[in-house]
Amino acid sequence: MRAAGVDQWLYPTPRGLYCAPAGVYIDPARPVERAIVTHGHSDHARPGNGAVLATAETIEIMKVRLGTEAAGRFEPAAYGATTNLDGVAVRLVPAGHVLGSAQVVLEWNGQRAVVSGDYKRSPDPTCAPFEVVPCDVFVTEATFALPVFRHEHAASEIARLLASMRRNPDRAHLVGAYGLGKCQRVIRLVREAGYDAPIYLHGAHLAITELYAKLGVDLGDCRAVPDDKSADLAGALVIGPPSAIADRWSRRFPDPVTAFASGWMRIKGRVRQSGVELPLVISDHADWPELISTILETSAEDVWVTHGREDALVYELTRRGLKARALALVGFDEEGE
Ligand SMILES: [Zn+2]
Numbered sequence: 001m002r003a004a005g006v007d008q009w010l011y012p013t014p015r016g017l018y019c020a021p022a023g024v025y026i027d028p029a030r031p032v033e034r035a036i037v038t039h040g041h042s043d044h045a046r047p048g049n050g051a052v053l054a055t056a057e058t059i060e061i062m063k064v065r066l067g068t069e070a071a072g073r074f075e076p077a078a079y080g081a082t083t084n085l086d087g088v089a090v091r092l093v094p095a096g097h098v099l100g101s102a103q104v105v106l107e108w109n110g111q112r113a114v115v116s117g118d119y120k121r122s123p124d125p126t127c128a129p130f131e132v133v134p135c136d137v138f139v140t141e142a143t144f145a146l147p148v149f150r151h152e153h154a155a156s157e158i159a160r161l162l163a164s165m166r167r168n169p170d171r172a173h174l175v176g177a178y179g180l181g182k183c184q185r186v187i188r189l190v191r192e193a194g195y196d197a198p199i200y201l202h203g204a205h206l207a208i209t210e211l212y213a214k215l216g217v218d219l220g221d222c223r224a225v226p227d228d229k230s231a232d233l234a235g236a237l238v239i240g241p242p243s244a245i246a247d248r249w250s251r252r253f254p255d256p257v258t259a260f261a262s263g264w265m266r267i268k269g270r271v272r273q274s275g276v277e278l279p280l281v282i283s284d285h286a287d288w289p290e291l292i293s294t295i296l297e298t299s300a301e302d303v304w305v306t307h308g309r310e311d312a313l314v315y316e317l318t319r320r321g322l323k324a325r326a327l328a329l330v331g332f333d334e335e336g337e
Pocket residue numbers: 039041044097118335336
């Protein structure tokens with residue numbers, strides 16, 4: 001029982017998951033003196049902490065989204081480099097979720113826990129692929145932890161988008177996509193499929209997209225949607241926040257085809273609710289088969305499940321003879337999708 005007792009040094013608190021000997025919280029929900037941040041999404045990266053250990057990319061993302069004063073001190077750590085925090089060996093390894101996203105590997109007293117943050121296993125040309133780290137305790141997300149969730153291959157969803165654009169050359173295509181990660185992944189995939197015309201962005205998505213380009217992700221010609229309402233955007237590809245696709249902003253475009261790139265587009269009720277014409281099942285989170293296979297690959301004997309459909313995953317893992325439990329952590333939402 002190598003995992004026995006890990007909960008003596010790593011446990012949930014009202015401020016977040018706490019590693020006691022290191023005095024550090026992982027993705028804290030409230031400001032703390034010392035934090036490790038797995039990635040830049042707003043339910044994981046919050047302002048006001050004293051010191052923040054994260055990858056250099058996550059730090060750049062936090063500065064763009066939250067301001068350069070978002071933490072008292074930023075401590076960049078490269079993937080694979082070990083930092084000693086009061087005797088706890090801390091290492092960040094790629095999580096494959098968005099640019100800079102990391103799993104946190106914690107070693108103490110001969111035991112190893114891995115806190116995944118959000119993750120996926122399907123290929124994403126905008127970030128480093130998830131790395132399996134064998135461990136005693138694996139802390140997993142559960143955003144899409146129901147057997148119904150099986151994401152499509154992103155490239156084939158992008159092929160459907162481009163086919164719709166060819167069929168409707170006079171209509172603009174408005175794609176709703178979250179601003180950090182999904183937007184840039186869609187752009188990169190569209191480029192890899194051979195589309196090289198300018199791509200138009202809602203103002204909310206500009207800064208992070210420019211940062212991705214600056215950090216080496218080639219996204220081609222991306223521009224702000226022109227203010228001039230008479231600009232001819234027939235046939236154009238436009239990407240904006242999902243909320244903007246449904247509101248007045250979308251009315252400036254000629255007879256638009258609306259689309260939404262999200263794992264939730266697997267669910268008919270969500271498609272209906274979103275009102276989009278072209279649902280694209282593209283997710284930055286592991287689907288049900290990826291969650292199960294990843295957990296088994298880590299060979300963890302104890303699995304802690306956080307934010308999402310904890311119950312279904314705990315049930316399935318227990319059925320397979322693993323120890324599993326839900327961690328009641330506060331402050332996480334579906335924002336990452
Ligand atoms: Zn996320």
